[in-house]
Amino acid sequence: MKKVAIAAALTLGAFNVANVSAETVKVGMLLPYSGVYAALGNEIEAGFNLGLQEFGPDLDIEIVKEDSEADPGKSLAKARKLVLQDKVDVMTGIVSSAVAGALRDFVHGAKVPLMVTNAGNDSITGSSCSPYISRFSFSNSQVNGPMGQWVYDQGITKVYTMAPDYTAGHEMIEAFTKTFEAAGGQVVGSEYTPFRKTKDFGPYLAKAKSSGAEAIYTFYAGGEAISFVKQYDSFGLKSSLPLMGSGFLTSPLYVNAEGPAAIGVKTVLHYVPTIDSDMNNSFVQKFQQLNEGRSPSEYSVAGYDAAHALALAIKGGADDRESIAAAISKVSFTGPRGEVHIDPASNNIVQPLYVYETVAEGDGLTQKVLAQLPTTKAPADGCSL
Numbered sequence: 001m002k003k004v005a006i007a008a009a010l011t012l013g014a015f016n017v018a019n020v021s022a023e024t025v026k027v028g029m030l031l032p033y034s035g036v037y038a039a040l041g042n043e044i045e046a047g048f049n050l051g052l053q054e055f056g057p058d059l060d061i062e063i064v065k066e067d068s069e070a071d072p073g074k075s076l077a078k079a080r081k082l083v084l085q086d087k088v089d090v091m092t093g094i095v096s097s098a099v100a101g102a103l104r105d106f107v108h109g110a111k112v113p114l115m116v117t118n119a120g121n122d123s124i125t126g127s128s129c130s131p132y133i134s135r136f137s138f139s140n141s142q143v144n145g146p147m148g149q150w151v152y153d154q155g156i157t158k159v160y161t162m163a164p165d166y167t168a169g170h171e172m173i174e175a176f177t178k179t180f181e182a183a184g185g186q187v188v189g190s191e192y193t194p195f196r197k198t199k200d201f202g203p204y205l206a207k208a209k210s211s212g213a214e215a216i217y218t219f220y221a222g223g224e225a226i227s228f229v230k231q232y233d234s235f236g237l238k239s240s241l242p243l244m245g246s247g248f249l250t251s252p253l254y255v256n257a258e259g260p261a262a263i264g265v266k267t268v269l270h271y272v273p274t275i276d277s278d279m280n281n282s283f284v285q286k287f288q289q290l291n292e293g294r295s296p297s298e299y300s301v302a303g304y305d306a307a308h309a310l311a312l313a314i315k316g317g318a319d320d321r322e323s324i325a326a327a328i329s330k331v332s333f334t335g336p337r338g339e340v341h342i343d344p345a346s347n348n349i350v351q352p353l354y355v356y357e358t359v360a361e362g363d364g365l366t367q368k369v370l371a372q373l374p375t376t377k378a379p380a381d382g383c384s385l
Protein backbone atom coordinates (compact mmCIF):
# COMPACT_ATOMS: atom_id res chain seq x y z
CA MET A 1 0.00 0.00 0.00
CA LYS A 2 1.43 3.37 -0.90
CA LYS A 3 0.87 6.52 1.10
CA VAL A 4 -0.81 9.42 -0.63
CA ALA A 5 -1.82 12.72 0.86
CA ILE A 6 -5.29 14.02 0.21
CA ALA A 7 -4.72 17.71 0.62
CA ALA A 8 -8.15 18.98 -0.21
CA ALA A 9 -10.90 19.05 2.35
CA LEU A 10 -13.04 15.92 2.18
CA THR A 11 -16.72 15.85 2.89
CA LEU A 12 -17.57 13.24 5.51
CA GLY A 13 -21.31 13.07 6.06
CA ALA A 14 -22.28 16.40 7.53
CA PHE A 15 -18.79 17.65 8.38
CA ASN A 16 -15.42 18.13 6.68
CA VAL A 17 -12.09 16.51 7.37
CA ALA A 18 -9.10 18.49 6.10
CA ASN A 19 -5.68 17.20 5.12
CA VAL A 20 -6.37 13.54 5.74
CA SER A 21 -3.48 11.26 4.90
CA ALA A 22 -4.79 8.13 3.20
CA GLU A 23 -3.40 5.00 1.60
CA THR A 24 -4.36 3.31 -1.63
CA VAL A 25 -7.16 1.03 -0.62
CA LYS A 26 -7.28 -2.19 -2.63
CA VAL A 27 -10.80 -3.59 -3.06
CA GLY A 28 -11.38 -7.20 -4.12
CA MET A 29 -14.71 -7.43 -5.95
CA LEU A 30 -16.08 -10.98 -6.13
CA LEU A 31 -19.25 -11.15 -8.21
CA PRO A 32 -20.89 -13.54 -10.68
CA TYR A 33 -20.00 -12.32 -14.16
CA SER A 34 -21.16 -15.57 -15.76
CA GLY A 35 -24.03 -17.99 -15.21
CA VAL A 36 -27.60 -17.51 -13.98
CA TYR A 37 -26.72 -14.48 -11.78
CA ALA A 38 -24.38 -12.70 -14.26
CA ALA A 39 -26.69 -9.72 -14.80
CA LEU A 40 -26.85 -9.22 -11.02
CA GLY A 41 -23.07 -9.05 -10.77
CA ASN A 42 -22.77 -6.41 -13.47
CA GLU A 43 -25.57 -4.39 -11.89
CA ILE A 44 -23.97 -4.40 -8.44
CA GLU A 45 -20.68 -3.28 -9.94
CA ALA A 46 -22.42 -0.43 -11.80
CA GLY A 47 -23.95 0.75 -8.50
CA PHE A 48 -20.60 0.47 -6.68
CA ASN A 49 -18.80 2.50 -9.33
CA LEU A 50 -21.46 5.21 -9.23
CA GLY A 51 -21.21 5.33 -5.43
CA LEU A 52 -17.42 5.74 -5.59
CA GLN A 53 -17.75 8.47 -8.21
CA GLU A 54 -20.18 10.34 -6.01
CA PHE A 55 -18.87 9.82 -2.49
CA GLY A 56 -15.15 9.24 -3.03
CA PRO A 57 -13.98 10.86 -6.27
CA ASP A 58 -10.71 11.94 -4.60
CA LEU A 59 -9.97 8.64 -2.90
CA ASP A 60 -7.17 6.38 -4.04
CA ILE A 61 -8.98 3.10 -4.62
CA GLU A 62 -7.86 0.19 -6.75
CA ILE A 63 -10.36 -2.53 -7.67
CA VAL A 64 -9.41 -6.14 -8.46
CA LYS A 65 -12.32 -8.08 -10.00
CA GLU A 66 -12.95 -11.83 -9.95
CA ASP A 67 -15.82 -13.92 -11.34
CA SER A 68 -17.46 -15.98 -8.57
CA GLU A 69 -19.58 -17.89 -11.11
CA ALA A 70 -22.03 -18.12 -8.14
CA ASP A 71 -20.18 -21.31 -7.28
CA PRO A 72 -19.14 -21.83 -3.63
CA GLY A 73 -15.96 -23.86 -4.32
CA LYS A 74 -14.68 -21.63 -7.12
CA SER A 75 -15.53 -18.54 -5.08
CA LEU A 76 -13.49 -19.71 -2.12
CA ALA A 77 -10.47 -20.21 -4.39
CA LYS A 78 -10.96 -16.70 -5.84
CA ALA A 79 -11.33 -15.17 -2.36
CA ARG A 80 -8.06 -16.81 -1.27
CA LYS A 81 -6.35 -15.37 -4.33
CA LEU A 82 -7.70 -11.86 -3.65
CA VAL A 83 -6.66 -11.91 0.00
CA LEU A 84 -3.39 -13.86 -0.08
CA GLN A 85 -1.97 -12.97 -3.50
CA ASP A 86 -3.50 -9.58 -4.37
CA LYS A 87 -3.47 -8.56 -0.70
CA VAL A 88 -6.72 -6.61 -0.90
CA ASP A 89 -7.64 -4.44 2.09
CA VAL A 90 -11.35 -5.08 1.77
CA MET A 91 -13.59 -7.43 -0.18
CA THR A 92 -17.03 -6.70 -1.60
CA GLY A 93 -19.63 -8.48 -3.70
CA ILE A 94 -21.12 -11.99 -3.17
CA VAL A 95 -24.51 -12.67 -4.70
CA SER A 96 -25.30 -16.23 -3.61
CA SER A 97 -26.09 -17.26 -0.03
CA ALA A 98 -24.27 -20.53 -0.65
CA VAL A 99 -21.12 -18.63 -1.65
CA ALA A 100 -21.42 -16.39 1.43
CA GLY A 101 -21.63 -19.48 3.65
CA ALA A 102 -18.59 -21.04 1.96
CA LEU A 103 -16.50 -17.88 2.47
CA ARG A 104 -17.45 -17.09 6.05
CA ASP A 105 -14.72 -18.99 7.94
CA PHE A 106 -11.94 -17.97 5.55
CA VAL A 107 -12.85 -14.26 5.69
CA HIS A 108 -13.22 -14.34 9.48
CA GLY A 109 -9.92 -16.17 9.94
CA ALA A 110 -8.02 -13.91 7.52
CA LYS A 111 -9.50 -10.84 9.27
CA VAL A 112 -10.32 -9.15 5.98
CA PRO A 113 -13.45 -6.98 5.91
CA LEU A 114 -16.17 -8.27 3.55
CA MET A 115 -18.96 -5.88 2.56
CA VAL A 116 -21.71 -8.12 1.19
CA THR A 117 -23.71 -6.51 -1.59
CA ASN A 118 -26.35 -9.16 -2.15
CA ALA A 119 -26.24 -12.66 -0.59
CA GLY A 120 -28.96 -12.84 2.08
CA ASN A 121 -27.53 -15.83 4.04
CA ASP A 122 -29.04 -15.40 7.53
CA SER A 123 -26.24 -16.96 9.56
CA ILE A 124 -23.40 -14.67 8.38
CA THR A 125 -25.07 -11.80 10.24
CA GLY A 126 -26.75 -14.11 12.77
CA SER A 127 -25.44 -17.19 14.54
CA SER A 128 -22.08 -17.04 12.64
CA CYS A 129 -21.71 -13.28 12.47
CA SER A 130 -18.19 -11.86 12.30
CA PRO A 131 -16.72 -8.41 13.02
CA TYR A 132 -15.25 -8.63 9.51
CA ILE A 133 -18.53 -9.30 7.66
CA SER A 134 -21.07 -6.53 7.13
CA ARG A 135 -24.01 -6.48 4.77
CA PHE A 136 -25.40 -3.69 2.60
CA SER A 137 -28.18 -5.66 0.93
CA PHE A 138 -30.66 -7.58 3.14
CA SER A 139 -30.94 -10.88 4.98
CA ASN A 140 -33.24 -13.60 3.69
CA SER A 141 -35.42 -13.61 6.81
CA GLN A 142 -35.43 -9.79 7.08
CA VAL A 143 -37.12 -9.48 3.67
CA ASN A 144 -39.46 -12.47 3.80
CA GLY A 145 -40.41 -12.68 7.49
CA PRO A 146 -42.73 -9.64 7.51
CA MET A 147 -44.57 -10.97 4.42
CA GLY A 148 -46.31 -13.81 6.31
CA GLN A 149 -48.61 -11.42 8.14
CA TRP A 150 -49.06 -9.17 5.10
CA VAL A 151 -50.15 -12.04 2.82
CA TYR A 152 -52.53 -13.35 5.50
CA ASP A 153 -53.97 -9.84 5.91
CA GLN A 154 -54.88 -9.88 2.19
CA GLY A 155 -57.36 -12.68 2.98
CA ILE A 156 -55.11 -15.50 1.74
CA THR A 157 -55.13 -18.51 4.08
CA LYS A 158 -53.57 -21.28 1.93
CA VAL A 159 -50.30 -20.92 0.06
CA TYR A 160 -48.04 -23.12 -2.09
CA THR A 161 -44.33 -22.24 -1.87
CA MET A 162 -41.60 -22.65 -4.50
CA ALA A 163 -37.91 -21.73 -4.55
CA PRO A 164 -34.55 -22.98 -5.82
CA ASP A 165 -33.03 -25.76 -3.74
CA TYR A 166 -30.13 -23.96 -2.05
CA THR A 167 -29.53 -21.86 1.08
CA ALA A 168 -31.36 -18.71 -0.08
CA GLY A 169 -34.44 -20.61 -1.30
CA HIS A 170 -34.76 -22.50 1.98
CA GLU A 171 -34.16 -19.49 4.24
CA MET A 172 -36.57 -17.21 2.38
CA ILE A 173 -39.38 -19.77 2.32
CA GLU A 174 -38.82 -20.80 5.96
CA ALA A 175 -38.95 -17.17 7.14
CA PHE A 176 -42.21 -16.59 5.27
CA THR A 177 -43.75 -19.89 6.40
CA LYS A 178 -43.01 -19.20 10.06
CA THR A 179 -44.84 -15.87 10.15
CA PHE A 180 -47.63 -16.96 7.76
CA GLU A 181 -48.44 -19.93 9.96
CA ALA A 182 -48.18 -17.83 13.12
CA ALA A 183 -50.74 -15.47 11.58
CA GLY A 184 -53.14 -18.42 11.02
CA GLY A 185 -52.25 -19.40 7.42
CA GLN A 186 -51.42 -22.85 6.07
CA VAL A 187 -48.71 -23.89 3.60
CA VAL A 188 -50.49 -26.65 1.63
CA GLY A 189 -47.48 -27.70 -0.44
CA SER A 190 -43.86 -26.78 -1.03
CA GLU A 191 -41.32 -27.43 -3.77
CA TYR A 192 -37.57 -26.78 -3.97
CA THR A 193 -36.50 -26.92 -7.62
CA PRO A 194 -32.94 -27.91 -8.64
CA PHE A 195 -30.88 -24.68 -8.60
CA ARG A 196 -29.28 -23.58 -11.89
CA LYS A 197 -30.69 -26.70 -13.58
CA THR A 198 -34.46 -26.18 -13.83
CA LYS A 199 -35.61 -24.96 -17.23
CA ASP A 200 -39.16 -26.33 -17.18
CA PHE A 201 -41.25 -25.28 -14.18
CA GLY A 202 -44.39 -26.89 -15.71
CA PRO A 203 -44.54 -30.03 -13.55
CA TYR A 204 -44.12 -27.95 -10.37
CA LEU A 205 -46.74 -25.42 -11.45
CA ALA A 206 -49.16 -28.29 -12.14
CA LYS A 207 -48.73 -29.48 -8.56
CA ALA A 208 -49.31 -25.96 -7.23
CA LYS A 209 -52.48 -25.69 -9.32
CA SER A 210 -54.02 -28.84 -7.90
CA SER A 211 -52.90 -28.19 -4.30
CA GLY A 212 -55.91 -26.19 -3.16
CA ALA A 213 -53.70 -23.13 -2.54
CA GLU A 214 -55.06 -19.61 -2.97
CA ALA A 215 -51.68 -18.13 -3.92
CA ILE A 216 -48.07 -19.08 -4.72
CA TYR A 217 -45.29 -17.59 -2.57
CA THR A 218 -41.88 -17.82 -4.14
CA PHE A 219 -38.25 -16.73 -4.40
CA TYR A 220 -36.50 -16.81 -7.78
CA ALA A 221 -33.90 -14.42 -9.14
CA GLY A 222 -31.98 -13.66 -12.33
CA GLY A 223 -32.48 -15.99 -15.30
CA GLU A 224 -34.61 -18.37 -13.21
CA ALA A 225 -37.02 -15.55 -12.27
CA ILE A 226 -37.55 -14.65 -15.93
CA SER A 227 -38.33 -18.26 -16.89
CA PHE A 228 -40.53 -18.80 -13.85
CA VAL A 229 -42.73 -15.70 -14.31
CA LYS A 230 -43.19 -16.35 -18.04
CA GLN A 231 -44.09 -20.00 -17.53
CA TYR A 232 -46.47 -19.18 -14.65
CA ASP A 233 -48.33 -16.85 -17.01
CA SER A 234 -48.35 -19.16 -20.01
CA PHE A 235 -49.68 -21.92 -17.75
CA GLY A 236 -52.76 -19.72 -17.29
CA LEU A 237 -52.41 -19.41 -13.52
CA LYS A 238 -52.71 -15.62 -13.30
CA SER A 239 -56.48 -15.52 -12.90
CA SER A 240 -56.71 -18.39 -10.40
CA LEU A 241 -53.50 -18.39 -8.34
CA PRO A 242 -51.97 -14.97 -7.54
CA LEU A 243 -48.17 -14.86 -7.54
CA MET A 244 -46.35 -13.36 -4.54
CA GLY A 245 -42.90 -13.54 -3.03
CA SER A 246 -39.68 -11.67 -2.50
CA GLY A 247 -39.31 -8.94 -5.09
CA PHE A 248 -36.19 -10.31 -6.78
CA LEU A 249 -38.81 -12.21 -8.78
CA THR A 250 -39.78 -9.04 -10.65
CA SER A 251 -36.64 -6.97 -10.19
CA PRO A 252 -36.49 -3.76 -12.26
CA LEU A 253 -33.24 -5.24 -13.59
CA TYR A 254 -35.09 -7.83 -15.69
CA VAL A 255 -38.83 -7.19 -15.34
CA ASN A 256 -38.93 -5.91 -18.93
CA ALA A 257 -37.65 -9.28 -20.10
CA GLU A 258 -40.63 -10.84 -18.29
CA GLY A 259 -43.00 -8.40 -19.97
CA PRO A 260 -46.77 -8.42 -19.35
CA ALA A 261 -46.46 -11.79 -17.55
CA ALA A 262 -45.16 -9.83 -14.53
CA ILE A 263 -48.16 -7.50 -14.27
CA GLY A 264 -50.05 -7.98 -11.00
CA VAL A 265 -47.29 -9.88 -9.18
CA LYS A 266 -47.04 -8.63 -5.55
CA THR A 267 -43.72 -8.87 -3.79
CA VAL A 268 -41.52 -7.34 -1.10
CA LEU A 269 -38.07 -5.72 -1.22
CA HIS A 270 -35.83 -3.29 0.59
CA TYR A 271 -35.67 -1.02 -2.48
CA VAL A 272 -37.73 -0.03 -5.49
CA PRO A 273 -36.78 2.79 -7.86
CA THR A 274 -40.20 4.41 -7.41
CA ILE A 275 -39.52 5.47 -3.79
CA ASP A 276 -40.32 9.18 -3.86
CA SER A 277 -37.55 11.00 -2.00
CA ASP A 278 -34.99 13.60 -3.06
CA MET A 279 -32.12 11.22 -2.42
CA ASN A 280 -33.71 8.42 -4.46
CA ASN A 281 -34.85 10.66 -7.31
CA SER A 282 -31.32 11.97 -7.69
CA PHE A 283 -29.86 8.43 -7.59
CA VAL A 284 -32.36 7.21 -10.22
CA GLN A 285 -31.54 10.14 -12.48
CA LYS A 286 -27.76 9.61 -12.27
CA PHE A 287 -28.09 5.86 -12.76
CA GLN A 288 -30.36 6.32 -15.77
CA GLN A 289 -27.92 8.74 -17.38
CA LEU A 290 -25.16 6.16 -17.17
CA ASN A 291 -27.29 3.14 -18.11
CA GLU A 292 -29.29 4.11 -21.20
CA GLY A 293 -32.36 5.24 -19.27
CA ARG A 294 -32.73 2.02 -17.27
CA SER A 295 -33.88 2.42 -13.66
CA PRO A 296 -31.67 1.09 -10.86
CA SER A 297 -32.61 -1.99 -8.89
CA GLU A 298 -32.14 -3.52 -5.44
CA TYR A 299 -28.82 -4.88 -6.75
CA SER A 300 -27.34 -1.57 -7.85
CA VAL A 301 -28.46 0.19 -4.66
CA ALA A 302 -26.55 -2.33 -2.53
CA GLY A 303 -23.36 -1.65 -4.51
CA TYR A 304 -23.96 2.10 -4.34
CA ASP A 305 -24.53 2.11 -0.56
CA ALA A 306 -21.52 -0.15 0.06
CA ALA A 307 -19.32 2.29 -1.86
CA HIS A 308 -20.85 5.15 0.14
CA ALA A 309 -20.02 3.37 3.42
CA LEU A 310 -16.48 2.54 2.29
CA ALA A 311 -15.88 6.16 1.29
CA LEU A 312 -17.12 7.33 4.70
CA ALA A 313 -14.82 4.85 6.46
CA ILE A 314 -11.74 5.90 4.46
CA LYS A 315 -12.48 9.60 4.83
CA GLY A 316 -12.78 9.00 8.56
CA GLY A 317 -9.17 7.73 8.55
CA ALA A 318 -9.60 3.95 8.12
CA ASP A 319 -6.90 2.57 5.84
CA ASP A 320 -6.22 -1.05 6.75
CA ARG A 321 -8.26 -4.21 7.26
CA GLU A 322 -8.82 -3.74 10.98
CA SER A 323 -9.76 -0.06 10.92
CA ILE A 324 -11.98 -0.46 7.84
CA ALA A 325 -13.89 -3.34 9.50
CA ALA A 326 -14.37 -1.31 12.68
CA ALA A 327 -15.54 1.82 10.83
CA ILE A 328 -17.96 -0.05 8.58
CA SER A 329 -19.86 -1.49 11.58
CA LYS A 330 -20.73 2.03 12.65
CA VAL A 331 -21.96 3.64 9.44
CA SER A 332 -25.34 5.26 9.20
CA PHE A 333 -26.66 7.49 6.41
CA THR A 334 -29.64 8.36 4.27
CA GLY A 335 -29.49 6.54 0.97
CA PRO A 336 -31.88 5.92 -1.93
CA ARG A 337 -33.87 3.39 0.12
CA GLY A 338 -34.25 5.74 3.13
CA GLU A 339 -32.44 5.80 6.49
CA VAL A 340 -30.01 2.89 6.75
CA HIS A 341 -27.45 1.85 9.33
CA ILE A 342 -25.38 -1.16 10.21
CA ASP A 343 -26.62 -2.88 13.37
CA PRO A 344 -23.47 -3.43 15.48
CA ALA A 345 -25.06 -6.50 17.07
CA SER A 346 -25.10 -8.38 13.78
CA ASN A 347 -23.42 -6.14 11.17
CA ASN A 348 -26.56 -6.49 9.06
CA ILE A 349 -28.18 -3.46 7.49
CA VAL A 350 -31.31 -2.02 9.11
CA GLN A 351 -33.65 -0.54 6.51
CA PRO A 352 -37.27 -0.04 5.43
CA LEU A 353 -39.14 -2.72 3.45
CA TYR A 354 -41.57 -2.06 0.61
CA VAL A 355 -44.39 -4.28 -0.69
CA TYR A 356 -44.88 -3.50 -4.36
CA GLU A 357 -47.01 -4.56 -7.29
CA THR A 358 -45.63 -4.68 -10.81
CA VAL A 359 -47.93 -2.54 -12.95
CA ALA A 360 -48.03 -1.35 -16.56
CA GLU A 361 -46.95 2.24 -17.25
CA GLY A 362 -46.67 3.64 -20.75
CA ASP A 363 -44.89 1.07 -22.86
CA GLY A 364 -43.18 -0.55 -19.90
CA LEU A 365 -43.58 -1.78 -16.35
CA THR A 366 -43.12 -0.07 -13.03
CA GLN A 367 -43.28 -0.73 -9.29
CA LYS A 368 -46.32 0.55 -7.38
CA VAL A 369 -45.62 0.66 -3.62
CA LEU A 370 -48.56 -0.87 -1.72
CA ALA A 371 -47.22 -0.83 1.85
CA GLN A 372 -44.16 -0.20 3.94
CA LEU A 373 -43.35 -2.94 6.47
CA PRO A 374 -41.26 -2.72 9.63
CA THR A 375 -37.76 -4.17 9.37
CA THR A 376 -36.60 -6.87 11.76
CA LYS A 377 -33.10 -7.16 13.24
CA ALA A 378 -31.10 -10.37 13.11
CA PRO A 379 -30.82 -12.11 16.49
CA ALA A 380 -27.12 -11.72 17.37
CA ASP A 381 -25.49 -10.20 20.38
CA GLY A 382 -22.52 -8.21 19.29
CA CYS A 383 -20.31 -8.51 16.25
CA SER A 384 -18.29 -5.32 15.95
CA LEU A 385 -14.63 -4.99 16.82
Ligand code: PHB
Pocket: 095, 096, 097, 098, 118, 119, 120, 121, 168, 220, 221, 222, 248
Ligand atom coordinates in the same frame (compact mmCIF):
# COMPACT_ATOMS: atom_id res chain seq x y z
C1 PHB B 1 -28.93 -15.35 -2.46
O1 PHB B 1 -28.44 -16.40 -2.85
O2 PHB B 1 -28.81 -14.97 -1.28
C2 PHB B 1 -29.69 -14.49 -3.40
C3 PHB B 1 -29.43 -14.55 -4.76
C4 PHB B 1 -30.12 -13.72 -5.63
C5 PHB B 1 -31.05 -12.83 -5.12
C6 PHB B 1 -31.32 -12.76 -3.77
C7 PHB B 1 -30.63 -13.60 -2.89
O3 PHB B 1 -31.71 -12.00 -5.94
